[in-house]
Amino acid sequence: MPHVLLIEDDVSVRDATELVLRRHGHDVDAAGSGEDGLELLRRPGAGGIEVVVLDLMLPGMDGFAVCRRIRELSTMPIIMLTSRGDDSDIVNGLEAGADDYVVKPVTARVLEARIRASVRRVVPAARNHEDFDGLVLDRAGLTVTKGGVPLAIPPTELRLLLELSASPGRVFTRERLLELVWEHDYFADARLVDAAVGRLRAKIEDVASRPRYVQTVRGFGYRFGPL
Amino acid sequence: MRLGGLRGRLLVAFVLVSLLSAATATVPAYDQAREAILERAGASAVQNFRDRVNASVGEFDVPPDQRSLNRLAEAIASGSRDAKVAVRYRALVAPADQEAIPARLRDRVRSENRLSFQRVEWNGAPWLVVGTPVAFAGSGRPSGVEVFQVISLQPEQDDITALLTTVRDGVVPVVLLAAVLALLAAGTVLRPVRRLAKATRRLADGALETRVPVKGRDELADLAKDFNETADALQSSVAELREQEARARRFVADVSHELRTPLAAMTMVSSVLDEDAEDLPPDTAHAARTVSAETAGLARLVDDLIEISRFDAHAASLSRQDLDVAEVLRATLSTRGWTDRVTAEFVTVRARLDRRRLDVIVANLVGNALRHGAPPVTVVLRSTADDVFVEVADRGQGLTAEVARHVFERFFKADTARTRSEGSGLGLAIAQENARLHGGLITGSDREGGGAVFTLRLPRNGKEADR
Numbered sequence: 001m002p003h004v005l006l007i008e009d010d011v012s013v014r015d016a017t018e019l020v021l022r023r024h025g026h027d028v029d030a031a032g033s034g035e036d037g038l039e040l041l042r043r044p045g046a047g048g049i050e051v052v053v054l055d056l057m058l059p060g061m062d063g064f065a066v067c068r069r070i071r072e073l074s075t076m077p078i079i080m081l082t083s084r085g086d087d088s089d090i091v092n093g094l095e096a097g098a099d100d101y102v103v104k105p106v107t108a109r110v111l112e113a114r115i116r117a118s119v120r121r122v123v124p125a126a127r128n129h130e131d132f133d134g135l136v137l138d139r140a141g142l143t144v145t146k147g148g149v150p151l152a153i154p155p156t157e158l159r160l161l162l163e164l165s166a167s168p169g170r171v172f173t174r175e176r177l178l179e180l181v182w183e184h185d186y187f188a189d190a191r192l193v194d195a196a197v198g199r200l201r202a203k204i205e206d207v208a209s210r211p212r213y214v215q216t217v218r219g220f221g222y223r224f225g226p227l
Numbered sequence: 228m229r230l231g232g233l234r235g236r237l238l239v240a241f242v243l244v245s246l247l248s249a250a251t252a253t254v255p256a257y258d259q260a261r262e263a264i265l266e267r268a269g270a271s272a273v274q275n276f277r278d279r280v281n282a283s284v285g286e287f288d289v290p291p292d293q294r295s296l297n298r299l300a301e302a303i304a305s306g307s308r309d310a311k312v313a314v315r316y317r318a319l320v321a322p323a324d325q326e327a328i329p330a331r332l333r334d335r336v337r338s339e340n341r342l343s344f345q346r347v348e349w350n351g352a353p354w355l356v357v358g359t360p361v362a363f364a365g366s367g368r369p370s371g372v373e374v375f376q377v378i379s380l381q382p383e384q385d386d387i388t389a390l391l392t393t394v395r396d397g398v399v400p401v402v403l404l405a406a407v408l409a410l411l412a413a414g415t416v417l418r419p420v421r422r423l424a425k426a427t428r429r430l431a432d433g434a435l436e437t438r439v440p441v442k443g444r445d446e447l448a449d450l451a452k453d454f455n456e457t458a459d460a461l462q463s464s465v466a467e468l469r470e471q472e473a474r475a476r477r478f479v480a481d482v483s484h485e486l487r488t489p490l491a492a493m494t495m496v497s498s499v500l501d502e503d504a505e506d507l508p509p510d511t512a513h514a515a516r517t518v519s520a521e522t523a524g525l526a527r528l529v530d531d532l533i534e535i536s537r538f539d540a541h542a543a544s545l546s547r548q549d550l551d552v553a554e555v556l557r558a559t560l561s562t563r564g565w566t567d568r569v570t571a572e573f574v575t576v577r578a579r580l581d582r583r584r585l586d587v588i589v590a591n592l593v594g595n596a597l598r599h600g601a602p603p604v605t606v607v608l609r610s611t612a613d614d615v616f617v618e619v620a621d622r623g624q625g626l627t628a629e630v631a632r633h634v635f636e637r638f639f640k641a642d643t644a645r646t647r648s649e650g651s652g653l654g655l656a657i658a659q660e661n662a663r664l665h666g667g668l669i670t671g672s673d674r675e676g677g678g679a680v681f682t683l684r685l686p687r688n689g690k691e692a693d694r
Contacts, residue, residue: 016495104491108498
């Protein structure tokens with residue numbers, strides 16, 4: 001069971017969530033503020049933490065800022081846990097680098113499923129080096145290099161890239177990508193896909209506004225290439 | 228310029244008044260001048276005629292013959308300007324055109340036995356006809372000789388025409404001046420009126436800060452002042468209403484958000500209770516399950532309240548995409564485990580809709596049919612060139628007219644005896660708001676053969692809703 005870092009300022013919610021996660025067999029580190037959470041991530045031996053569950057409205061440093069700071073340190077999955085389901089909050093959270101968001105209140109079952117889905121994304125596939133016009137994917141080692149330079153790509157975006165590039169030229173709808181990458185057995189928000197594609201493009205494309213690798217097919221979804 | 232407009236009416240009135248005053252001033256003067264000219268011309272012609280006749284009849288013998296009649300006529304005619312002279316003695320006539328002499332004048336000369344004259348129109352020109360009997364000197368007895376003279380009044384007529392032209396030439400500039408003055412006057416009245424009209428329209432369009440400048444101290448200035456005061460009053464009451472409304476909305480949103488945090492903890496913990504219920508004593512297990520179910524219901528209610536408050540704050544927005552509508556409906560049914568309980572008849576339809584909102588609408592309609600109607604529940608998808616239709620029908624009790632009217636209202640409960648029922652009572656209201664956001668509508672009605680049918684109509688291309 002993945003080791004979870006829970007950042008949540010409300011004591012009751014933190015205790016209840018920690019209780020539920022422990023009962024499901026997770027190791028849990030809990031922090032009451034963004035600063036404490038970051039401290040836990042930085043401390044020696046924090047390597048065990050595999051996923052962050054992050055509240056958005058925090059005293060002091062808010063969830064968006066914490067999310068950006070974690071992204072500087074690590075590519076681990078971040079699930080935002082927010083009591084605000086407004087469009088602007090969701091979009092901001094996703095653009096700050098979150099892999100998923102969950103609106104409170106959430107049942108233990110759903111949170112559990114989402115944690116496991118986010119961690120599964122890093123499971124390696126069984127194929128090897130592929131060179132796509134300078135973009136080299138190592139499906140076994142889960143590394144991506146471009147022109148010989150390694151790129152740091154968080155698991156959700158990496159999984160998205162792997163799924164798309166497995167069938168170059170094929171068009172994937174957002175819903176299909178949600179199923180493949182986020183493994184939701186119900187459709188979540190297509191904005192998850194758009195936000196992840198946006199972040200992925202910023203890392204792998206020469207010019208993000210004129211993408212070569214991950215191309216938009218208007219009215220349908222996305223495809224990899226043709227190059 | 229519209230003739231029926233204020234400007235047109237003012238113009239017409241000014242021109243009419245100026246014409247009327249010009250006419251009342253000039254027409255009598257013209258008439259008098261004309262009469263005076265003609266009278267003076269007539270008098271001098273008559274005097275001249277009398278003198279010529281007196282001078283000429285001295286050596287005239289009665290009864291005359293034709294030759295002496297002709298001579299007399301020539302004598303009288305000589306020396307008078309373009310005049311025609313006629314002399315009669317019983318049947319003898321010399322010479323001239325007799326038709327210019329009216330019969331009435333002839334009769335009067337004969338019967339009254341004195342000089343008479345009359346103005347006539349002849350060959351399209353004005354003439355003066357003078358006639359006199361010739362009497363014997365001394366006795367004054369009529370000799371039976373009658374002398375007539377037809378004198379042209381053309382020079383006088385020309386004078387009168389010239390007078391008329393002068394009058395007309397005087398009136399035209401007056402009328403034109405009146406028209407210009409009318410336009411100026413109209414301008415001074417119309418400018419403020421137009422400003423007011425424009426301001427009124429802007430006020431009606433919602434620009435409540437609109438005011439008009441108050442100039443001068445006339446009635447229009449008063450009107451402008453009244454307008455500004457009305458706008459002030461309107462603006463402040465609208466501001467107050469908006470403030471109240473915003474406060475109410477904020478309150479609902481804040482309460483809902485505040486509820487979410489304890490609900491988050493309760494939802495988490497209640498799942499623990501649920502999981503352990505089997506190992507608890509029956510009463511405690513029942514209590515645990517009840518708490519868990521109520522918590523879930525409360526969480527749904529809060530979600531629905533937040534969604535409704537978003538619609539009220541106009542914060543709900545559409546995220547359209549090209550959809551295979553049948554696929555979305557299938558997903559809606561299967562993710563909620565309704566596939567076995569619902570009969571589906573779908574055709575292939577592509578439309579630009581918000582997937583999440585379409586799901587919410589259909590889930591609410593089907594959930595409503597399953598909860599409050601009776602099986603079989605059918606969902607039919609069909610389309611026209613412009614619209615997508617989804618019909619959700621059941622075989623339950625159907626809708627009374629009263630229920631059909633209120634069923635989309637918030638917290639509406641068809642069965643008033645039950646104060647609480649499954650569902651928040653907001654589902655259909657939310658579904659309707661979602662349909663409206665797309666520019667569509669849901670209608671509910673009784674179904675033929677029993678049961679109720681709810682019909683969702685959504686425009687396919689979405690243009691209708693991009694307001």
